[in-house]
Amino acid sequence: MSELRIEKLHFAYDKATPVIKGIDLVLDDRTTAIIGQNGSGKTTFVKLLKGLLRPYSGRILLDGADIATMTVAQIAKKIGLVFQNPDDQIFKQTVLDEVMVGPLNIGQSLDQARSSSRAALEQVQLADVEQVNPYDLNLAQRKMVAVASILAMDTPVVIFDEPTMGQDVAGKAIIKKVIEDLHEEGKAVFCILHDMDFAAAVFERVVVFSQGQLLLEGDAREVFSKKELLQQAYLDQPQAMKIAQVLGIPGNLLTVEEVEAALKEGVNQ
Numbered sequence: 001m002s003e004l005r006i007e008k009l010h011f012a013y014d015k016a017t018p019v020i021k022g023i024d025l026v027l028d029d030r031t032t033a034i035i036g037q038n039g040s041g042k043t044t045f046v047k048l049l050k051g052l053l054r055p056y057s058g059r060i061l062l063d064g065a066d067i068a069t070m071t072v073a074q075i076a077k078k079i080g081l082v083f084q085n086p087d088d089q090i091f092k093q094t095v096l097d098e099v100m101v102g103p104l105n106i107g108q109s110l111d112q113a114r115s116s117s118r119a120a121l122e123q124v125q126l127a128d129v130e131q132v133n134p135y136d137l138n139l140a141q142r143k144m145v146a147v148a149s150i151l152a153m154d155t156p157v158v159i160f161d162e163p164t165m166g167q168d169v170a171g172k173a174i175i176k177k178v179i180e181d182l183h184e185e186g187k188a189v190f191c192i193l194h195d196m197d198f199a200a201a202v203f204e205r206v207v208v209f210s211q212g213q214l215l216l217e218g219d220a221r222e223v224f225s226k227k228e229l230l231q232q233a234y235l236d237q238p239q240a241m242k243i244a245q246v247l248g249i250p251g252n253l254l255t256v257e258e259v260e261a262a263l264k265e266g267v268n269q
């Protein structure tokens, strides 16, 4: 499992306005959700991890190697980033050609790239539209194309920026399964999210950003139980946890399924 170690990271687009202010964090083998209000620096942070922006000071170590010593092409083989807006990464005329761009760029042969891209399209349930122009798909489907193009690259680290935004229940279920499968394959998975219910249901660890700093991090149940700190960062607890609190059910429950089980247990006692 790859490890990203972030040490005293600072970044500013313009020197007078720091955006990332001294982040120390080790992203380990737990699936990790990064949450924080708009503008707290989450997207900037993952662009730094991917080497698209260079830190003002501090270091990012990927399996012990400082990414400042690596080229963008070298980082691309190790870290896949699914952008928030799929249109930032879609250029080709067919879905299959689009998904093959990444794998070809990192040196997969044509046959390899075609087969890994088809497997990735199966994973996001778009196999039947491989010859369609990506711009004839709706936004939610284009987001899935962007996910597939990163999956096909088979990188040891996969980062998603807001994958559930604009997805319906079925789309969210596909993303959940993709994340679980990546984790099972031993990949490191990090995901920026605004959807607290999805974060609570899917991720083992939660990292909270506030104004470019790390406010809080830990296991999902522990982090989401810290109501006052979350409020400070203008964040909400998951709906299930709030309902459990209203009902007086202890245990900082994370999901509707946990609340249901607790209620059934209560009825059966």
Ligand SMILES: Nc1ncnc2c1ncn2[C@@H]1O[C@H](COP(=O)(O)OP(=O)(O)OP(=O)(O)O)[C@@H](O)[C@H]1O
Pocket (backbone or CB within 6 Å): 013, 014, 019, 036, 037, 038, 039, 040, 041, 042, 043, 044, 045
């Ligand atoms: N290219 C840029 N040039 C200048 N400032 C930028 C740029 N991109 C982001 N910023 C600023 O940096 C700060 C952090 O933005 P960033 O997009 O990283 O936050 P975020 O937590 O990802 O927000 P959101 O949840 O809305 O995506 C914001 O104040 C934003 O306006």
